[in-house]
Amino acid sequence: MREELFIISSRRQTEWGFMVALSTYLLNIGAGLLVAAGQIGYLLGSTLSVILMIAGILILLAHLKRRSRFWRSFMRPSTSWISRGVILILIAIVLNLLYVAPSYEQFSWLPWTSASVFGRALLLISTVAAFLVMLYTGFELADNVSIPFWNTPLLPILTMLTGLMSGIGIIHISLVGVTLETANIHFLTSTQLAIILSTLVVIAVYLLVMSSSNIAAKESVRLLLKGKLSPAFLLGVVTVLIVSLLLTLYSYLTTLPIPLVVAGVLVIIGGFILRYLIQIAGYHPPLA
Amino acid sequence: MVRYGMVIDLKKCIGCGSCAVACKIENGTPPGVFWCRIVWQEVGKFPNVTRIAYPVNCMHCEEPSCVKVCPTGASQKQENGVVIIDKEKCMGCGACIVACPYGVRFMVDRIRSYFPKEFTPYEKMMMPKHTQGVVEKCDFCSERRKNNMQPACVEVCPTGARYFGDLDDPNSDVSRLKRTRIASQLRAEMGTSPKVYYVS
Numbered sequence: 080m081r082e083e084l085f086i087i088s089s090r091r092q093t094e095w096g097f098m099v100a101l102s103t104y105l106l107n108i109g110a111g112l113l114v115a116a117g118q119i120g121y122l123l124g125s126t127l128s129v130i131l132m133i134a135g136i137l138i139l140l141a142h143l144k145r146r147s148r149f150w151r152s153f154m155r156p157s158t159s160w161i162s163r164g165v166i167l168i169l170i171a172i173v174l175n176l177l178y179v180a181p182s183y184e185q186f187s188w189l190p191w192t193s194a195s196v197f198g199r200a201l202l203l204i205s206t207v208a209a210f211l212v213m214l215y216t217g218f219e220l221a222d223n224v225s226i227p228f229w230n231t232p233l234l235p236i237l238t239m240l241t242g243l244m245s246g247i248g249i250i251h252i253s254l255v256g257v258t259l260e261t262a263n264i265h266f267l268t269s270t271q272l273a274i275i276l277s278t279l280v281v282i283a284v285y286l287l288v289m290s291s292s293n294i295a296a297k298e299s300v301r302l303l304l305k306g307k308l309s310p311a312f313l314l315g316v317v318t319v320l321i322v323s324l325l326l327t328l329y330s331y332l333t334t335l336p337i338p339l340v341v342a343g344v345l346v347i348i349g350g351f352i353l354r355y356l357i358q359i360a361g362y363h364p365p366l367a
Numbered sequence: 368m369v370r371y372g373m374v375i376d377l378k379k380c381i382g383c384g385s386c387a388v389a390c391k392i393e394n395g396t397p398p399g400v401f402w403c404r405i406v407w408q409e410v411g412k413f414p415n416v417t418r419i420a421y422p423v424n425c426m427h428c429e430e431p432s433c434v435k436v437c438p439t440g441a442s443q444k445q446e447n448g449v450v451i452i453d454k455e456k457c458m459g460c461g462a463c464i465v466a467c468p469y470g471v472r473f474m475v476d477r478i479r480s481y482f483p484k485e486f487t488p489y490e491k492m493m494m495p496k497h498t499q500g501v502v503e504k505c506d507f508c509s510e511r512r513k514n515n516m517q518p519a520c521v522e523v524c525p526t527g528a529r530y531f532g533d534l535d536d537p538n539s540d541v542s543r544l545k546r547t548r549i550a551s552q553l554r555a556e557m558g559t560s561p562k563v564y565y566v567s
Contacts, residue, residue, distance in 0.1 A: 224466075224558065
């Protein structure tokens with residue numbers, strides 16, 4: 080029996096755990112990849128983004144206790160961020176599939192191409208939807224006034240940054256097997272540098288703001304920086320992001336691809352650990 | 368139209384837990400599910416310390432955060448102000464549990480017995496009231512209200528610490544107490560405007 084239910088104290092949220100974190104992270108990373116791949120016309124990346132988002136939805140379904148009622152989650156976009164999110168995900172997936180489909184031989188009969196005006200319009204709308212999906216994964220948490228550690232506009236900014244960072248990370252990893260234009264790699268690498276740096280700054284500001292917030296938010300910060308989650312946070316997030324920043328910078332200066340691939344793997348790991356830790360570090364304030 | 372609410376007199380409450388037990392009996396909630404519970408607060412500094420009992424059930428908020436976040440519309444606020452869960456619509460995502468500042472919503476993961484071997488006849492009788500994989504909470508004893516009865520927790524309180532009634536009726540006990548005593552709400556700063564008031 081959970082003791083904190085019967086005493087007045089901060090109460091850690093336990094309802095959303097690993098599955099929700101994994102699901103939202105896959106949605107986030109898929110949306111980030113969709114945006115990044117769309118910018119450089121990398122069709123394999125666009126296809127992979129759809130696969131990642133579908134995987135995210137499937138894991139979300141696995142988390143639900145009543146999966147057959149999932150269709151009902153489209154019913155309340157006026158108030159619920161989950162509702163808004165699933166609608167946006169559907170738009171991003173469908174439009175992106177329509178955008179990439181003509182590039183594959185089996186669908187070459189479609190009356191448009193990825194480079195046509197219609198194809199570009201599909202890409203533009205799916206990119207906007209993907210941006211909103213990245214924000215949704217933050218608003219899903221930030222909309223909860225009951226958990227002060229989440230209830231900040233910094234969270235959607237952070238999820239957008241981690242989504243883009245991980246999306247670009249996947250493109251960097253794919254450099255092992257795919258040849259991309261040097262100009263595109265250079266553009267993505269310089270963007271990645273800015274994103275990793277911004278992510279680190281936003282994390283610092285986020286923790287600083289929360290450490291001077293109410294008792295529950297302070298407890299969350301303490302848990303991440305000094306409590307039992309601190310090794311995972313300091314090693315799995317802070318160190319990993321700093322190392323990936325340095326590797327990306329090294330690769331940017333030397334044009335060596337291997338550090339970029341390693342950095343790509345690291346940002347994906349770091350991004351997921353960050354999401355998971357923020358989620359499980361959420362505390363409800365004491366009742367009185 | 369009535370607007371149901373509850374007032375709990377902390378001066379009268381002795382923390383006996385009768386309300387929590389009555390709720391369990393009335394609603395036959397499975398193990399681990401508490402539609403009503405007593406939460407204890409320690410106040411003061413040694414050696415002058417004491418404990419205050421807060422009976423806690425769903426606050427049936429005026430601005431319920433659970434209703435706002437529910438993606439399926441399963442969590443609803445009725446015209447009489449009572450917040451309910453439509454079990455046929457709930458998909459068990461847990462968003463409302465996370466959103467509720469009071470920890471009064473529970474996921475029924477598995478309907479199991481309190482006893483190791485098998486369900487008791489009483490548990491078997493109450494089982495159909497509960498659905499596996501959906502969220503549950505206090506509904507101010509909707510079945511009893513239909514029969515013009517008070518919620519079970521109010522009925523059994525040995526010290527008469529709980530009052531239930533129409534907050535919009537100036538002559539009701541709840542309105543009078545709210546007006547004449549210092550009434551506070553739990554976590555009022557969250558903007559949920561709970562309709563369970565604590566007087567001391």
